Amino acid sequence: MKINIIRRDALKYHRVRLIRRINALVTFGSIGLFSLAIVYMTSYFVYLGFRQNSLTQTAKELQQSYNGRVREVAAYTAVKEIATAVNNLTEKRFKYKEFLNGIYALLPPAAILSSVDFGAPGVVVAGVRLSNLDDYDFLVNNVKNASGSANFLFSAIANKQLTRELTGSYLVRLELKIKSGS
Amino acid sequence: MPVGLDAELIKQSVLAGLTAIFLLSIFLFLVLPRFTDLAAAQKRVSDLEKNVNSLNRALAVLDDFRDDVSLNTKESVYLAIPTRFDPGYILLALRQLALENRVNIVSYSLGGGEVSKEEAATKGNLTTHQVRLEISGSPVNLIGFVDSIDSYLPVASVSELALSEVGKIFTSGGGESKLNLILTYYHKPSPPVPAGFLLANFLTPDEFSTITALTAFKRLGTVTPSEGVPTSFGKENLFGL
Numbered sequence: 452m453k454i455n456i457i458r459r460d461a462l463k464y465h466r467v468r469l470i471r472r473i474n475a476l477v478t479f480g481s482i483g484l485f486s487l488a489i490v491y492m493t494s495y496f497v498y499l500g501f502r503q504n505s506l507t508q509t510a511k512e513l514q515q516s517y518n519g520r521v522r523e524v525a526a527y528t529a530v531k532e533i534a535t536a537v538n539n540l541t542e543k544r545f546k547y548k549e550f551l552n553g554i555y556a557l558l559p560p561a562a563i564l565s566s567v568d569f570g571a572p573g574v575v576v577a578g579v580r581l582s583n584l585d586d587y588d589f590l591v592n593n594v595k596n597a598s599g600s601a602n603f604l605f606s607a608i609a610n611k612q613l614t615r616e617l618t619g620s621y622l623v624r625l626e627l628k629i630k631s632g633s
Numbered sequence: 634m635p636v637g638l639d640a641e642l643i644k645q646s647v648l649a650g651l652t653a654i655f656l657l658s659i660f661l662f663l664v665l666p667r668f669t670d671l672a673a674a675q676k677r678v679s680d681l682e683k684n685v686n687s688l689n690r691a692l693a694v695l696d697d698f699r700d701d702v703s704l705n706t707k708e709s710v711y712l713a714i715p716t717r718f719d720p721g722y723i724l725l726a727l728r729q730l731a732l733e734n735r736v737n738i739v740s741y742s743l744g745g746g747e748v749s750k751e752e753a754a755t756k757g758n759l760t761t762h763q764v765r766l767e768i769s770g771s772p773v774n775l776i777g778f779v780d781s782i783d784s785y786l787p788v789a790s791v792s793e794l795a796l797s798e799v800g801k802i803f804t805s806g807g808g809e810s811k812l813n814l815i816l817t818y819y820h821k822p823s824p825p826v827p828a829g830f831l832l833a834n835f836l837t838p839d840e841f842s843t844i845t846a847l848t849a850f851k852r853l854g855t856v857t858p859s860e861g862v863p864t865s866f867g868k869e870n871l872f873g874l
Binding site: 467470471473474475477478480481482484485488489492495496499500502503506507509510513514516517520523524525526527529530531532533534535536537538539543544545547548551564565566567568569570578586 | 642643645646648650652655657659660661664667668671674675677678681682684685688689691692694695698699702707710711713714758759763774776779780783788791793794795796797798810819821823834835836839840841843844847871
């Protein structure tokens with residue numbers, strides 16, 4: 452029986468070499484990784500320390516500069532608050548002139564707008580003086596035509612009263628309901 | 634007990650393993666906890682950076698404010714909603730406005746000094762003051778008066794409006810009408826400047842426009858040509874149509 456001594460030695464040699472390599476990898480790998488973590492951590496700590504000092508100093512200087520301008524800050528704050536308040540007020544402002552123009556557009560040429568009352572919310576009561584009944588027809592016709600328009604400011608118009616005065620003129624009392632969103 | 638090469642290998646392997654275990658233990662028990670400190674330091678730096686950026690921005694905004702908003706503009710803004718209610722000033726302003734629009738102030742009623750509870754109220758962070766006013770004049774001038782209020786300082790809102798004729802004068806050619814209106818004026822006591830306020834709350838472009846617009850508003854002492862027009866009847870030029 453023949454025994455291949457050379458092959459057995461070769462196998463053993465390979466195994467030894469592999470174990471040695473693993474040992475070297477474990478040893479130097481762990482040392483390397485550990486050193487890397489230490490170096491990274493230390494250098495990052497040092498960087499953050501410097502950065503923190505630098506920023507603290509800058510923030511201190513800026514804060515001093517800011518504190519020295521406290522009057523400007525107060526002025527800015529006051530102006531900002533007033534501008535915000537004025538904006539809010541302007542948004543909520545009722546457009547009296549537009550509504551008056553809207554009512555006036557309905558009147559016949561010879562008519563006189565004798566009274567306008569915005570007292571009730573969402574409703575305008577207007578008194579119109581007319582010289583004759585033809586003007587009244589004209590007014591009614593204008594109301595009918597205007598009601599169909601999309602830009603018309605009122606959703607409904609009611610003729611509440613028509614009276615003939617001693618002077619011979621006619622007084623019409625109109626109640627105009629303001630369109631929501633106008 | 635193995636001897637020779639095997640013994641050396643085992644020794645080497647044990648040494649490598651112990652080294653790895655030792656370093657891993659140090660890493661786990663000594664190095665890893667320090668990462669928490671690192672994160673905390675990083676957060677401190679990040680907060681400082683934010684603070685520095687905010688301060689830089691605030692200072693830049695203050696520079697712009699100083700350059701862009703003139704003293705005259707600031708005066709207009711402060712006058713728009715003053716820090717205290719001054720009935721005397723408001724009355725003088727209304728008189729000037731009436732004069733400019735050629736209307737007459739028939740009566741007025743406004744709170745002064747210690748304003749009564751009915752007259753002063755709070756709207757948001759503003760204190761409101763109602764001024765009841767009765768003026769007479771031609772309809773076109775009366776409406777001109779109402780229209781002028783929207784661009785006059787201090788800022789006021791028309792709360793109620795009623796236009797009516799004065800007896801028979803209107804029909805007999807006098808053209809006099811009467812206007813009853815309630816104006817709401819505002820005042821806002823200046824609050825103490827909260828620390829850090831400016832670091833977050835800057836003027837918006839809309840507010841900048843408002844500030845600029847307020848400069849164009851008329852105020853007491855502004856010399857302007859009379860805007861009233863002679864009394865007229867009919868529909869020709871009433872309300873600017």
